[in-house]
Amino acid sequence: MxxxxxxxxxxxxxxxxxxxxxxxxxxxxxxxxxxxxxxxxxxxxxxxxxxxxxxxxxxxxxxxxxxxxxxxxxxxxxxxxxxxxxxxxxxxxxxxxxGVLTETTADLTFALLMATARRLVESSDYLRRGAWVTWSPMLLTGQDVYGSTLGIIGLGRIGEAVARRAKAFDMKVYYHNRTRKPEAEEQLGLEYCDMATLLRESDFVCILVPYTPGTRHLIGHNELALMKQSAILINTSRGGIIDETALYYALAEGKIWAAGLDVFEQEPVPANHPLLTLPNVVTLPHIGSASxxxxxxxxxxxxxxxxxxxxxxxxxxxxxxxxxxxxxxx
Incomplete structure (x- = not known):
């Protein structure tokens, strides 16, 4: 049978x-x-x-x-x-x-980083609703990506792939991982540091760790408080790694500049989720490997x-x- x-x-x-x-x-x-x-x-x-x-x-x-x-x-x-x-x-x-989704997910991670930094979704919505009436020097200005500092939390296959893309943008790249990776440091010019240093020094923070009991709410009020006011948080890993309530208040109160999220604690995310109400959040429906x-x-x-x-x-x-x-x- x-x-x-x-x-x-x-x-x-x-x-x-x-x-x-x-x-x-x-x-x-x-x-x-x-x-x-x-x-x-x-x-x-x-x-x-x-x-x-x-x-x-x-x-x-x-x-x-x-x-x-x-x-x-x-x-x-x-x-x-x-x-x-x-x-x-x-x-x-x-x-x-x-293995098979490494490069595709790294593409999406970097695309989300750039879309959030340059306010692409917000700008597209601005144009579509007929709000664009003139050019202005500071209209929808965002953050530079080229030459900035990226912090990667979790240097697995996808983390290394994101680091390769970052180097093409002449970014300084810090990483934090359970174990150091000297070979990756040498090949990609990465700098290992503790998490607090990474959060303080980075213009962009990318979360690329697996979801485990030990990584649940890895990023909460204390971690967000360490980040620059101009910093951008990107998560293409799993939603539960970020305390979403803490993130909402950090974004709403201007403690960090923006966030790009492909994942949420509850999926599909409810339409009334507080993070969806904020203009400085770019949200995607978990499409990291969706090619x-x-x-x-x-x-x-x-x-x-x-x-x-x-x-x-x-x-x-x-x-x-x-x-x-x-x-x-x-």
């Missing part, structure tokens, strides 16, 4: 056909709405494999309803929406899609991870390697 897999969102036909060659596939057909919890609970009962997105909360309670589940293939790099400990305890492999080429490649990698796990092989992007793929044949 073919293994049964449940896919939580509509996929490209080519990826779907690849899964259907060897598996019995059940698909949540909606493209713009997440699968309801009750549907997921029902479908996972018979599933050998789960192909999911970061929109699904894969917690211990859900996994208790999945006696046959062998592997969870996550269409994302981050996996804080999956209870890895619970999955590991039940011998369920969890995979992600690292056609990258998203298709991510789906292909997730599909490969899933199929290898179901075949009793160790997937190349296994998050919990303590689970032996051979032991999942049950």
């Amino acid at each position: 073919k293994p049964k897999i449940y896919v939580t969102r509509k996929l490209n036909e080519g990826i779907l056909a690849k899964l259907e060659e060897t598996c019995e596939v059940t698909l949540w057909e909606e493209e713009n709405l997440p699968v309801p919890r009750e549907v997921l609970e029902r479908e996972i009962r018979e599933a050998d494999g789960l192909f999911c997105l970061l929109t699904e909360q894969i917690d211990a309670a859900l996994l208790e309803k999945a006696p046959r589940l062998k592997i969870i293939a996550n269409l994302a790099v981050g996996y804080n929406h999956i209870d890895i400990e619970a999955a590991t305890a039940k011998g369920i492999m969890v995979t992600n899609t690292p 056609i080429k990258t998203r298709l490649r991510m789906a292909d990698i997730a599909a490969d991870n899933l199929l290898k796990g179901l075949a009793g092989l160790t997937p190349p992007n296994l998050v919990n390697p303590q689970v032996d793929a051979r032991d999942t044949k049950r």
Whole structure:
């Protein structure tokens, strides 16, 4: 019998056909709405494999309803929406899609930095509502990017890619990371420093750390108070890393100049979210890796991870390697 897999969102036909060659596939057909919890609970009962997105909360309670589940293939790099400990305890492999989205997400990070610095969204809205009646020396003036100072919190693959782009703009780049990276320092001319120094000295602060219990609200009132009044905060990592209430007050009271956010603590973000009311915030709907080429490649990698796990092989992007793929044949 073919293994049964449940896919939580509509996929490209080519990826779907690849899964259907060897598996019995059940698909949540909606493209713009997440699968309801009750549907997921029902479908996972018979599933050998789960192909999911970061929109699904894969917690211990859900996994208790999945006696046959062998592997969870996550269409994302981050996996804080999956209870890895619970999955590991039940011998369920969890995979992600690292590497492939590095350059695309770095492009978006730098684009968001520039759009926020030069007030592009605000300027476009100004023009569209017919407010532009004359040229003025200080009309919609922003902050310079070229030759400024960038602080990167989290120097992983994406952090290094952002640093490469920054060097092309002749930016001085500080970084803070759990461990120093001498090779990156030498190659990219980076300077390691503690977080307080980075926040005090940087014109732009980019957050590129994974979301963990230790990074939740890494940036709060105290950290924002250290930043320059002219500084810009950029987050393309995960929303919970910033205390959004603290950020709102820092922006509303002019303690920092602006913020560019691709991610929020609650996603989709409510339309009445306080940060959406501020003119000095550029907001995006979590599109860091959203290029056609990258998203298709991510789906292909997730599909490969899933199929290898179901075949009793160790997937190349296994998050919990303590689970032996051979032991999942049950």
